[in-house]
Amino acid sequence: MKIGLDFDGVIANCGKLKSDVAKMLFDLDIPPHKFKREIVIGEGHLTAEQYLNLQMTIYETREYGFLMEPVAGVLECVPKLLALGHTILVVTSRGEAALKIAKEWSAEQGLTIDFVGLGYGVSKAEACRGLDVYIDDDLDKLKPLVGIVPHRYLFSWGYNMHVANGNIAKRMVSWDEFHNTIKSL
Numbered sequence: 001m002k003i004g005l006d007f008d009g010v011i012a013n014c015g016k017l018k019s020d021v022a023k024m025l026f027d028l029d030i031p032p033h034k035f036k037r038e039i040v041i042g043e044g045h046l047t048a049e050q051y052l053n054l055q056m057t058i059y060e061t062r063e064y065g066f067l068m069e070p071v072a073g074v075l076e077c078v079p080k081l082l083a084l085g086h087t088i089l090v091v092t093s094r095g096e097a098a099l100k101i102a103k104e105w106s107a108e109q110g111l112t113i114d115f116v117g118l119g120y121g122v123s124k125a126e127a128c129r130g131l132d133v134y135i136d137d138d139l140d141k142l143k144p145l146v147g148i149v150p151h152r153y154l155f156s157w158g159y160n161m162h163v164a165n166g167n168i169a170k171r172m173v174s175w176d177e178f179h180n181t182i183k184s185l
């Protein structure tokens with residue numbers, strides 16, 4: 001099968017990275033599950049300007065970008081899926097500079113996977129055409145894939161639990177669950 005993966009929140013643990021970097025930049029203790037724009041700004045943990053600064057710092061500077069940690073299970077499950085003969089394509093909203101960091105970091109982690117970097121605000125629909133499966137931690141990125149990618153999954157985190165996934169995507173709580181689900185398709 002052709003499997004598409006989002007990068008931040010599926011391969012790299014961006015909630016933890018944002019929490020760690022918020023501590024370094026602003027000396028604030030904000031738990032990872034608060035790191036969704038509407039929550040972290042809406043609840044007043046960060047101003048819009050601080051959040052923008054945080055995002056630029058983690059996505060576009062090597063110093064902070066490489067502090068990413070892998071999502072639990074990804075380093076074991078991706079090689080297993082490849083060994084089963086599936087193909088894997090990362091489709092991310094990262095732009096050029098941020099994409100370069102993601103690719104280098106992935107290679108360092110031993111992940112040999114191809115990337116498409118679309119840039120912020122671009123629909124993933126065209127890049128995902130032809131995929132059988134796609135998983136993202138952002139429901140808004142999955143909505144345009146209805147009718148394009150047959151098997152759509154939302155990687156569940158504390159920061160997206162308030163979102164109603166409906167028929168758009170099924171929730172997956174872990175890489176183990178996602179891996180087992182693909183085997184059962």
Ligand SMILES: [Mg+2]
Nearest residue numbers: 006008009137
């Ligand atoms: Mg994401």
